[in-house]
Each structure stands twice: as structure tokens, then as C-alpha cells.
Amino acid sequence: MKAKVFKYKSDGNTVVASYMELEPYAKNVYLSLSRKNEDGNEDDDCFHVVCRIENVYFSSGQYSRRFLKGEDCREEAATYCRNWIADTLQSAERGAFVNLISVRVFEALGLDTTSLVQAREEYKRIQEQKRREQKEKEAEERRVQEEQHQWLLNEQKRKFLDGERITGEMFLEITGRDGFDIHIRTKGTFNRHVRGIDRNGTVSFRKIKGCRTPDFTGCHKAVSAYLAFITEKEGK
Known part of the structure; x- marks a missing residue:
């Protein structure tokens, strides 16, 4: 049929x-x-x-x-x-979710759909409120994480300026945040080879057997240039 x-x-x-x-x-x-x-x-x-x-x-x-x-x-x-x-x-x-097909069937049967429509609207309102609250929670979590990350960068920068060694990765993050530009090849050397560096340009790295020692000239120049950059920036 x-x-x-x-x-x-x-x-x-x-x-x-x-x-x-x-x-x-x-x-x-x-x-x-x-x-x-x-x-x-x-x-x-x-x-x-x-x-x-x-x-x-x-x-x-x-x-x-x-x-x-x-x-x-x-x-x-x-x-x-x-x-x-x-x-x-x-x-x-x-207050459970009422799907749209139920409303259409009630209409076709000539039944009152008021309670169904109200339930749908209330359910959507609650879900929208939950979505807003979740977005606000996620935004707050991101804010706190960013605040903590900035605090970490500040601490690492302080250590670096005090003569302590920091990782090459952290040096790149600090210089990037401060708006100091480093050549892309030098960034690659930092990322691939530099385990630690201090303000004197002293580099620690992992020696790989059978491979030549990397050229850290660009890293040394980057450290010197960065120190001059922030000195000039803070003097303004």
C-alpha cells in the first residue's frame, strides 16, 4: 500500500x-x-x-x-x-527535547501543539545558554593559559638577561613576542640543534655521531642583535 x-x-x-x-x-x-x-x-x-x-x-x-x-x-x-x-x-x-516531526503530526491530527512548541523553544533556549556558558568557560581557560604562558616567557626572559641558559625554542618565542626578527635559516638552526643558549651566545647542543658540528654563527649574531634591540627599545 x-x-x-x-x-x-x-x-x-x-x-x-x-x-x-x-x-x-x-x-x-x-x-x-x-x-x-x-x-x-x-x-x-x-x-x-x-x-x-x-x-x-x-x-x-x-x-x-x-x-x-x-x-x-x-x-x-x-x-x-x-x-x-x-x-x-x-x-x-x-522539558525533554520535542522533535519537529512531532509538532507536524500533532498539527495533522488537529491536536493542540502549544505545549510541544513551548517545550522546543525552552529546550533550545537552555541549550543556547549552555553553549554560551561553555564558550565563556573556554575563553576564560584560554585567557588563563595565555596569562600563564606570558608569565613563563617573562620568567625565561629574565633568566636569559641574568645570564642563565634557556632553550633555543624558548629564545625564539621570546624574541618573536618582542617583535625581533630572526632569519628563517637561523630559526631552523635554533629549532633543530640548539638545546640551550645564554646571553653570551654560549650554545649547548646534542652532538650526533657521524655528523659535523652545526654552524652557530647566525645564532650568536641573533643573540647579540636581540640584546641591542631590547636595549634600544627600552631606552626609548
Whole structure:
């Protein structure tokens, strides 16, 4: 048999009423093939489970043939359909999410949709509030992390200026934050080879057996130029 059935479009948000071929499954419940399994395994074919209330038909979801063969599935589907109106109203009353298809079915049945629409709006309001709170929480966490990171950079810069050794990676972060430009090849040397460096240009690095010692001339020049840069900057 064919009947016009309320269902969602592929976007999952738009309700449409389309004619579908139906086969009986349980009392007031029908199946309509939604998608055949690409490998030809019929147990994995997918079906709309369609409820009928009075003369209104609507899809309550999509399930595989394997699932629908399960014990007690037919009776559970019939019970779901039989209690659907009462259960939907109870869901709205306790503030649970009410989907759009439920509103459309109530309208088609001539039932009052006020409680359903209000429940949907309240649910959306609460979810939006939770999203805002989550965004604010994440923004605060990022602010704290950035504050802690800046404190770390300040501490490392202080140590460097006091003559202590810092990592090459940290030196690049500090100079980058201060707006001091380092040649890209020198940055590569810092990243690949420099384990530690101090304000005198003393470099510690890991010697790799069979490889020549890297040329740290650019690193030494970068340290000297950076010290001159911040001296000039702070003197202004």
C-alpha cells in the first residue's frame, strides 16, 4: 500500500510528507525500504518504521532488517505507536527535547501543539545558554593559559638577561613576542640543534655521531642583535 508519510529530509531538520510504499509490520506500524545494503546483504537493508495514528503516518526512525527481526521488536513498535501521543506530551511536560516531526503530526491530527512548541523553544533556549556558558568557560581557560604562558616567557626572559641558559625554542618565542626578527635559516638552526643558549651566545647542543658540528654563527649574531634591540627599545 502507499501512503503519505511525514519524515525528515536527508538534512535531518526539514520535515516533508512523501508518498511511500508500506508493508505491514505490527498493529498500526509499517515498514518502508529506505536504503538497500550496497553489498547485497539483505539483513543490513535499512527501513523506515512508520506509525499510523488515525489517518496520519509518520516515520519514527530507520532501522536495519536485522534489528527489526529481533525478539519482541514488533510488540515494542506497536506499543510505541499506541502510546506515542501520551508519551510525547509527557516528554514536553518534563522539558525533554520535542522533535519537529512531532509538532507536524500533532498539527495533522488537529491536536493542540502549544505545549510541544513551548517545550522546543525552552529546550533550545537552555541549550543556547549552555553553549554560551561553555564558550565563556573556554575563553576564560584560554585567557588563563595565555596569562600563564606570558608569565613563563617573562620568567625565561629574565633568566636569559641574568645570564642563565634557556632553550633555543624558548629564545625564539621570546624574541618573536618582542617583535625581533630572526632569519628563517637561523630559526631552523635554533629549532633543530640548539638545546640551550645564554646571553653570551654560549650554545649547548646534542652532538650526533657521524655528523659535523652545526654552524652557530647566525645564532650568536641573533643573540647579540636581540640584546641591542631590547636595549634600544627600552631606552626609548
